[in-house]
Amino acid sequence: MSGSVGLARVLEPAGVLPQAAWRLDASPEIGPDEVRIRVQRLNLDAASYRQLAQKHAGDGAAIRAEVLAIVGDRGKMHNPVTGSGGMLIGVVEEVGPESPLQVKPGDRVATLVSLTLTPLRITDGLRDWDGLGEQVPADGTAILFGRSIVGVLPDDMAPELALAVYDVCGAPALVDRVVRQYSAPTVLVLGGAGKSGSLSLAAAKRAGARTTAIVVSAAERDALQRTGLADEIAIADARNPVAVFDAAGANDITVVCVDVPGCEHGAILATAPGGTVIFFSMATSFSAAALGAEGLAADVTMLVGNGYVPGHAAFAVDLVRTVPAVRALFEARVAGD
Amino acid sequence: MSGSVGLARVLEPAGVLPQAAWRLDASPEIGPDEVRIRVQRLNLDAASYRQLAQKHAGDGAAIRAEVLAIVGDRGKMHNPVTGSGGMLIGVVEEVGPESPLQVKPGDRVATLVSLTLTPLRITDGLRDWDGLGEQVPADGTAILFGRSIVGVLPDDMAPELALAVYDVCGAPALVDRVVRQYSAPTVLVLGGAGKSGSLSLAAAKRAGARTTAIVVSAAERDALQRTGLADEIAIADARNPVAVFDAAGANDITVVCVDVPGCEHGAILATAPGGTVIFFSMATSFSAAALGAEGLAADVTMLVGNGYVPGHAAFAVDLVRTVPAVRALFEARVAGD
Numbered sequence: 001m002s003g004s005v006g007l008a009r010v011l012e013p014a015g016v017l018p019q020a021a022w023r024l025d026a027s028p029e030i031g032p033d034e035v036r037i038r039v040q041r042l043n044l045d046a047a048s049y050r051q052l053a054q055k056h057a058g059d060g061a062a063i064r065a066e067v068l069a070i071v072g073d074r075g076k077m078h079n080p081v082t083g084s085g086g087m088l089i090g091v092v093e094e095v096g097p098e099s100p101l102q103v104k105p106g107d108r109v110a111t112l113v114s115l116t117l118t119p120l121r122i123t124d125g126l127r128d129w130d131g132l133g134e135q136v137p138a139d140g141t142a143i144l145f146g147r148s149i150v151g152v153l154p155d156d157m158a159p160e161l162a163l164a165v166y167d168v169c170g171a172p173a174l175v176d177r178v179v180r181q182y183s184a185p186t187v188l189v190l191g192g193a194g195k196s197g198s199l200s201l202a203a204a205k206r207a208g209a210r211t212t213a214i215v216v217s218a219a220e221r222d223a224l225q226r227t228g229l230a231d232e233i234a235i236a237d238a239r240n241p242v243a244v245f246d247a248a249g250a251n252d253i254t255v256v257c258v259d260v261p262g263c264e265h266g267a268i269l270a271t272a273p274g275g276t277v278i279f280f281s282m283a284t285s286f287s288a289a290a291l292g293a294e295g296l297a298a299d300v301t302m303l304v305g306n307g308y309v310p311g312h313a314a315f316a317v318d319l320v321r322t323v324p325a326v327r328a329l330f331e332a333r334v335a336g337d
Numbered sequence: 338m339s340g341s342v343g344l345a346r347v348l349e350p351a352g353v354l355p356q357a358a359w360r361l362d363a364s365p366e367i368g369p370d371e372v373r374i375r376v377q378r379l380n381l382d383a384a385s386y387r388q389l390a391q392k393h394a395g396d397g398a399a400i401r402a403e404v405l406a407i408v409g410d411r412g413k414m415h416n417p418v419t420g421s422g423g424m425l426i427g428v429v430e431e432v433g434p435e436s437p438l439q440v441k442p443g444d445r446v447a448t449l450v451s452l453t454l455t456p457l458r459i460t461d462g463l464r465d466w467d468g469l470g471e472q473v474p475a476d477g478t479a480i481l482f483g484r485s486i487v488g489v490l491p492d493d494m495a496p497e498l499a500l501a502v503y504d505v506c507g508a509p510a511l512v513d514r515v516v517r518q519y520s521a522p523t524v525l526v527l528g529g530a531g532k533s534g535s536l537s538l539a540a541a542k543r544a545g546a547r548t549t550a551i552v553v554s555a556a557e558r559d560a561l562q563r564t565g566l567a568d569e570i571a572i573a574d575a576r577n578p579v580a581v582f583d584a585a586g587a588n589d590i591t592v593v594c595v596d597v598p599g600c601e602h603g604a605i606l607a608t609a610p611g612g613t614v615i616f617f618s619m620a621t622s623f624s625a626a627a628l629g630a631e632g633l634a635a636d637v638t639m640l641v642g643n644g645y646v647p648g649h650a651a652f653a654v655d656l657v658r659t660v661p662a663v664r665a666l667f668e669a670r671v672a673g674d
Contacts, residue, residue: 005606005633008581017578017602019632083624118634149634170631203645242344265354269342277621279641284615286623286641287420294507294644295356295454296342297486302641304616304623307631 004033004100004146011075017288018145019117024075026119026143033098033146037090037109039120042136043163045086048330049134050078051180055081055202060131066177067136068237071122078116085115086134087167088142089159100146110159110166111142111148112313119143140181151313158174160334161327162317168196169316170307171257172203177309178253179207188212188270190238190263192230193220195333196280197257202319202326203228212248214238216258223332225327256281256305264288266297273299280305341370341437341483342444347411347546355482356454361412363456363480370483371437374427376457379473380500382423386417386471392418397468406460415453422452423471424504425479426496437483444557447496447503448479448652449486456480464539488650491658497671498664499654503535506653507644508617509540510518514646515590515613516544522589525549525607526576527600529558529567533617534594538566539656539663541590549585551575553595554593560669564662578603593642601625604635610636617642651673 004245006018016023030036044067056062057295071077078085080146092107103109105252111118111306124139144150151169153162187204190203191197192213200213213230215221221233234247238258254271256263262284268289271277277300279289309315343355346362355361367373381389381404386599393399408414414424429444440446445454448455461476481487488506490499516522524541528534529550538548550559558570571584575595581603591608593600598620607612614637616626626639646652657664 002466015577015579015631017606017632019628020602041476113632113634114628116628146632149631240352242352249469265357269354282624282627284623286621286626289641290619290644291356291451291453291622292354293641294486295354295450297450297484297645298643299645299647300643302643304626304639304641305628306637306639307627308634310636332532 006117006145008142009057012207017117019114022074024119026121028076028121028141030094030096030098030143033100034096035092035099035103035144035150036094037088037099037111037142037144038093039090039138039140039142040090042077042115042138044077044134044136045084046134048082048084050084051082055293058132062188062260063131063154064126064129068122068126071120076115076118084115085118087111087163088118089153089163090142091192093141098146101144101148101150103150103152108153110153110163112158112166112169122184123264123305131312146175149308154317154322157182157317163332164330164334165316165320166194166313168199169312170305170309171196171255172199172277172319173309173312173315174303174305175200175203175255176207176315177207178278179204180304182252184208186210186212188214188254190214190244190249190254190256190267191258192233193224194257195330198224198227198326198329199230199316199319200255200257202323205229206319209253212251214244214247215258223329227329229325238263238266246271251275253278254285260283266291268293268296268298268300271298276301276303278303278305299304343454343482345479345540354454356451359411360590361456363412363458363459365478367431367433367480371433371435371452372429372436372440372481372487373431374425374448374479374481375430376425376427376475376477376479378426379414379452379475380423380425381414381471381473381599382416382419382421383471385421387417393482395469401463401466405459405538406465408457413452413455413457415592418473421486422427422455424448424452424500425455426490426500426602427479430478434482438487439480440487441490445490446487447500448481449488449503449506453465468601475509486645489612491654493658494654495671498667501532501667501671502653502657503650505536506649507642507646508535508592509656510646510649511615511640511654512537512540512592512651513544513652515615516541516546516642519589521545521547523547523549525585525588525591527551527591527593527604528595529570530561531594532667535561535564535566535663536653536656537592537594537668539660542566543656546590549588551581551584560666564666566662575600575603582606588612590615593621596620602629605630605633605637608635608637613638613640615640615642
């Protein structure tokens with residue numbers, strides 16, 4: 001077990017998992033259950049890049065120097081201020097004999113675990129990056145552990161599109177699983193026009209649910225309406241519990257995809273007794289959810305949105321392939337980024 | 338709906354639920370679906386009392402003055418620093434004609450929703466409280482909404498014991514529900530010697546599970562061993578994922594009852610694929626849980642421990658009544674407080 005989660009790569013402090021570590025050993029020699037990837041591009045987490053850009057007032061050279069310093073110091077691209085990382089694209093270079101991952105040398109892959117736990121060495125000084133965006137062309141090596149997640153990039157999608165899908169692929173897979181525990185349920189998605197929101201709607205609809213979306217603006221409503229993913233769409237502030245309930249009533253399943261704090265109580269109030277709330281937003285407050293449900297005497301199951309469900313990457317890619325409206329929505333988002 | 342959750346009692350800011358409000362209307366006149374309680378005692382949340390005691394260096398008069406000021410300013414005992422409240426004991430004085438709560442005038446009750454959302458007026462200046470403990474004798478009035486939770490105090494238990502049980506009664510009821518979704522599962526409880534931990538072990542065992550407890554010291558191990566609630570007991574630091582896994586292996590269900598930050602990864606690592614982690618600790622970090630499971634490629638269901646399950650108070654009281662070891666453990670804790 002200990003090898004498979006990367007404990008041997010933790011340099012300090014000892015005894016923690018790689019994500020909690022301050023510094024990892026990023027040397028390119030792999031252990032028997034590890035995989036080495038030749039890195040082609042980093043995709044920095046949006047919050048991390050924003051913090052760096054603000055700190056250096058948009059000075060690309062300074063931003064680049066700080067990314068190099070972080071990776072050099074920590075052995076991983078783990079922004080110490082935001083605590084976030086991102087993901088990367090590369091080509092599989094070597095696969096240890098005991099690796100359980102389904103990849104072979106030459107496969108073009110994206111890592112689906114965070115850069116905050118991925119041993120990373122950069123060897124080109126990031127010379128091809130101007131420091132002015134989240135997409136970072138890079139040369140170097142990254143290590144995957146036995147217990148890791150990696151997605152082979154599909155041939156029929158631009159890497160940017162695949163990455164955008166992989167970034168939120170846990171959501172539709174978990175929505176699918178929960179919807180199938182009910183019989184023809186109603187599903188409410190807070191933030192239905194976003195990436196995880198639209199995929200959640202598509203997964204819910206395919207699994208037989210009736211869908212309602214809450215969005216923040218008329219522009220989002222119109223864009224979502226064209227996709228046909230939501231049977232009902234309402235414009236409301238997801239942070240206002242009364243507004244959410246008035247707009248959506250009580251649903252069997254409520255999915256929170258709005259990345260702002262304060263959406264817990266509205267989600268709970270809009271979920272019927274015996275229903276389930278799935279929190280995918282990283283802005284979710286554990287105590288607001290726990291105390292909120294108790295305070296409302298709400299008999300609802302509340303799930304921490306786990307970013308991993310077996311087969312989640314292939315499931316999300318299949319949704320994008322087979323539902324043209326989802327693909328169009330994602331392609332528009334990728335083009336706008 | 339809007340009346341039943343107490344919106345009419347919110348003075349500022351408008352449009353939020355009572356718990357999120359800065360100030361409530363605590364006037365004693367009740368609406369048609371409300372209940373008025375004549376308050377006898379407040380039971381301050383431990384974190385809240387500790388903060389007040391530290392701030393005032395144990396000066397009882399100053400602590401009392403601040404509690405009075407908070408209740409006067411906010412219309413509820415909602416500590417603005419810790420965000421926490423507590424619960425209260427009193428006697429039902431008046432029941433609105435449309436109240437769905439199963440109480441009648443004269444019933445001695447404990448409120449099972451937080452003081453952070455309970456309109457409260459204190460009329461005796463807390464003259465019978467020396468400010469030196471969490472138990473606050475008080476006279477005044479409190480209001481319950483339609484959608485609220487209240488427990489009638491059992492005749493065969495001291496109020497202190499009943500309150501201690503009610504304080505954590507959501508845990509055993511939810512553990513019972515989850516255990517029954519598996520067939521003869523293994524259940525690991527982090528913090529098994531505490532109040533919610535021991536009740537969780539008792540509930541798991543009654544529902545047919547094999548139980549393992551992780552505790553922090555030899556004293557806790559010995560106390561728990563005498564109860565027979567755990568089939569296995571290990572001493573380990575719940576914040577050390579590797580230590581937790583080494584001590585407990587992979588379990589079907591893991592219950593987190595340790596009230597310190599950093600227990601998420603150990604709980605996830607010690608849960609088998611297809612298993613469930615129930616987080617009852619209010620120190621749980623949502624993002625540590627979500628990112629941790631993804632980083633470990635852990636296919637586990639993660640539940641926010643909802644403090645409300647229908648019938649939870651009666652369920653917990655019944656466990657204490659029928660399992661002498663649990664009652665002994667609680668009585669020792671209450672005597673030690």
